[in-house]
Amino acid sequence: MDNAFEEKIYSTFSSVASSMGYSEVHGRIISALLVTGKPMSMDDLIKVTKYSAASISLSLDLLEILGIVKKFRQKGDRKIYVRLDGDLIEGLRNAMLLKLRKEIAQTLNEFESMKTDENSKKTIKAIEKEVKRLREYVDRLSEVSLPKK
Secondary structure (H helix, E strand, C coil), rough: HHHHHHHHHHHHHHHHHHCCCCCCCHHHHHHHHHHHCCCEEHHHHHHHCCCCCCHHHHHHHHHHHHCEEEEECCCCCCCCCEEEEECCCHHHHHHHHHHHHHHHHHHHHHHHHHCCHHHHHHHHHHHHHHHHHHHHHHHHHHCCCCCCC
C-alpha cells in the first residue's frame, strides 16, 4: 500500500480521535490495525505509529476498556499483541458518550460552586437548564441503534 495513502488513513483517524477529545495516538493505533487487517505486536505498533512504548501502552489500556481492542499473548511468545475487538463503531460511540457524560457531570458540579449570590444563581440556573437538556439529548443519542455491518 502507498505510504501517502496509509498516512492519510492514519491522520484521518488521528483527527477523529482528537475531535472526540482523545489523543491522536488512539486514532493511529486503530488505523494501524485496520490497515494491516491482522493483530500486531506492541513493537510493531510502536514502529508504525512512531509513538513511545509508554504512550502506546497507556492508549491500549483505554482502547481495551472501551472495547475497541483486545491485548493478548501468543503461546510461547513473550510479546503482547493487539487486535481490533468487537464493533469499531460501537466502541467509538461508547468513547464519545463516555467523554460527553464526563464533561457534562463536571460542568454541573462546577456550577454548584459558582452559585455565590442571587445574580450568579439566576445566570447559572439558565445555563444549567441548557446543560441538562444536552445531557438528556446525549442519553437519547445513546439509545439509537447502530447500522448493521
